[in-house]
Amino acid sequence: MLGRQKVHARLFYEFDLETHIPSDHLLRGIDRFLNLEGLHEEVRDFYSHTGRPSLDPELMIRMLVIGYVMGLRSERRLCQEVHLNLAFRWFCRLGLEDKVPDHSSFSKLRHGKFRDSDIFRVVFEHVVAQCIAHGLVGGQGFAVDASLISADVQKQSSSRQDKWDASAIDPKDAPRAVREYLDTLDAEAFGAATPVQPKFTAYADPASQWTAARKGPAFFAYSDNYLIDTDHGIIMDVEATRSVRQAEVGSTLTMLDRTAKCFGIRPDWLAEDTAYGSEASLVEIVLKRKILPFTPVIDKGERTDGTLSRSDFAWDEENDRYICPEGKDLRHARRNYSDPARLSSETKPRRYRAAKADCQSCHLKAQCCPSSETRSLQRGKFEIVRDFARTCTASPFNETAMRRRKKVEMLFAHLKRILGLTRLRLRGPLGVKDEFGLLASSDGRD
Ligand code: SF4
Structure with a gap:
């Protein structure tokens, strides 16, 4: 029926x-x-x-x-x-x-x-405090990464950098996002991050960066930076920056210091990708904050053309020299100068050279220094810190640190695929900061 x-x-x-x-x-x-x-x-x-x-x-x-x-x-x-x-x-x-x-x-x-x-920051800190109170934060291992999020602007509404003159903008007549851009020109996370000018600047949101990820097509973006605890993938801090490496690396230090100040937590180790492996960044992490870096070092001494790389030369700290695969010395000074000023400065990188006589008769010359008379290597003042980072990444724990670092990438995948953040809704550095803060408060909880 x-x-x-x-x-x-x-x-x-x-x-x-x-x-x-x-x-x-x-x-x-x-x-x-x-x-x-x-x-x-x-x-x-x-x-x-x-x-x-x-x-x-x-x-x-x-x-x-x-x-x-x-x-x-x-x-x-x-x-x-x-x-x-x-x-x-x-x-x-x-x-x-x-x-x-x-x-x-x-x-x-x-x-x-x-x-x-700054209510969104207050909310975020409340949420992190709750996670700590529930025992979800171990506090030993942190990971950091950044992800590009498309800004709410179009390429058609932008101009080439040589046609963009920030000094001609009258802040009184400018839209809010442009006023915020003018206010952040001296901020490390935005205008002052790098002297390199972007190729295009968007009229509606000039603080966004014209950039490309993994050789894909370029677009206007901001970087969402996360510092996470790797036990349960809890986001400990979040920072919005311009999408340039210097700003992203600088945000790591900002987030580490803010987490230590706000929650009294400083990790024992930190996992990062190669983008964070500059000498300046490692010095800040290792020497100033006493954190073990599981960070691949940015190494321009490594060669891919079949010739000998820096890693083929052994460093002898006691005798201040490199030793080449043939057992010969590379020294930065072969004489004892009575005037120490003639030695290269302690603060500048030193160049270590092999003796001409050693290289001329060496059977590895074509593989070692095919286009110069002798082989030379440059060593910065903080090469010992870079060596320490290399030791960390060569240790058995590195595999665990790298596996745990994946959690931060999973959070970004969740942000884009599940929460659908493929494009920002707000413009200007402050709007983006609010948006990233609110999203971090709602995401990343196991
Ligand atoms: S070429 Fe010179 S530096 Fe290179 S392996 Fe031979 S002796 Fe050593």
């Missing part, structure tokens, strides 16, 4: 939202760590003590988290979805009959009180 649904008009319903949200719902997992109880106290000073009560900042943050986690780019659509979806109402602590805020409130708050109080 054909059935037909009966519609019963009921005056009263007994309804408990809590019982209708599945125990394995994504928002339940996030809610477990998104404890915003102390948030009101942190931002109280940014609100007036008189007048009408404002919208609850916790409600706005919870709605924004839903927007990012569920891939709802439009704030108008986000408000409609929160109005209709039971799980969203539960996550926002809204009852069935509670009113959902208007979409226009987001943009007012984002550029007003939220920006002044």
